Amino acid sequence: MSIATPVIEIRKLWTQFGDSVIHRDLDLSIAAGEIVGLVGGSGSGKTTLVRQILGLNRPTRGQVLVFGTDISSANVDQMARLQNRWGMLFQQGALFSALTVLDNVALPMRELRALPRRLIRDAALLKLQMAGIGPEHALKMPSELSGGMIKRVALARALALEPELLFLDEPTAGLDPASSAAFVDLIRSLHRDLRLTVVMITHDLESLLALSTKIAVLADKHVLAYDTPQQVMKIKQPFIENFFLSAHHEQQVG
Numbered sequence: 001m002s003i004a005t006p007v008i009e010i011r012k013l014w015t016q017f018g019d020s021v022i023h024r025d026l027d028l029s030i031a032a033g034e035i036v037g038l039v040g041g042s043g044s045g046k047t048t049l050v051r052q053i054l055g056l057n058r059p060t061r062g063q064v065l066v067f068g069t070d071i072s073s074a075n076v077d078q079m080a081r082l083q084n085r086w087g088m089l090f091q092q093g094a095l096f097s098a099l100t101v102l103d104n105v106a107l108p109m110r111e112l113r114a115l116p117r118r119l120i121r122d123a124a125l126l127k128l129q130m131a132g133i134g135p136e137h138a139l140k141m142p143s144e145l146s147g148g149m150i151k152r153v154a155l156a157r158a159l160a161l162e163p164e165l166l167f168l169d170e171p172t173a174g175l176d177p178a179s180s181a182a183f184v185d186l187i188r189s190l191h192r193d194l195r196l197t198v199v200m201i202t203h204d205l206e207s208l209l210a211l212s213t214k215i216a217v218l219a220d221k222h223v224l225a226y227d228t229p230q231q232v233m234k235i236k237q238p239f240i241e242n243f244f245l246s247a248h249h250e251q252q253v254g
């Protein structure tokens with residue numbers, strides 16, 4: 001893979017469920033190091049698109065390449081290698097309730113069966129530390145944690161295999177403003193330190209503007225705009241104007 005190869009490249013993608021077309025001729029090319037905010041109305045196909053990038057859903061037509069590998073024709077080995085190169089933070093945190101914090105983070109490493117137990121434990125503690133969770137919480141159960149802490153543990157788990165690509169689904173949903181701001185800071189510093197490429201679905205304007213290097217707007221069944229937040233905010237289109245209304249307002253007021 002050359003330096004110029006996009007981390008994610010989507011070409012002429014179509015998605016159809018029964019008679020309803022969700023994506024039509026959708027193109028998107030994401031370069032290494034970007035933090036891409038994926039926005040669009042409810043039902044515009046953001047989650048479906050991310051699932052297709054992860055190989056969990058198959059598009060009706062078109063191509064999805066991740067690190068230069070075509071997802072739809074990848075064999076089991078290629079898919080396993082790709083899965084080790086990306087991490088996913090699901091909206092609900094999705095921790096295993098019967099496992100401790102430490103075991104939740106250690107699980108992806110144990111599944112690889114390549115590392116000794118002790119090393120896995122130390123590595124999991126390190127990931128937790130990176131996500132702002134001290135060792136005093138390692139043996140707690142998920143039910144003992146606050147919403148913000150669950151997100152951090154889930155993030156530590158997403159980082160367990162040292163991914164180059166991180167997917168975040170509504171990372172700040174359900175967090176109070178202070179926890180949300182702290183989580184945004186955490187993502188920003190991890191992005192800087194680990195040189196991650198990040199794809200984030202979000203409805204939260206504040207974290208979108210604070211984090212995104214590029215915004216991809218999903219509307220009219222395709223990526224209507226893919227540009228810096230400053231450029232996207234200038235576009236005259238009903239969804240975009242409505243979405244950024246409060247940001248424009250704040251700019252005028254402030």
Ligand SMILES: Nc1ncnc2c1ncn2[C@@H]1O[C@H](COP(=O)(O)OP(=O)(O)OP(=O)(O)O)[C@@H](O)[C@H]1O
Nearest residue numbers: 017018022040041042043044045046047048049218
């Ligand atoms: N497996 C499926 N079978 C049939 N329809 C589906 C399936 N998955 C998604 N859809 C439909 O496709 C459309 C896009 O759904 P998707 O969840 O990707 O949208 P979204 O942009 O993530 O929405 P939201 O912001 O509300 O989460 C919706 O109308 C949904 O009902």
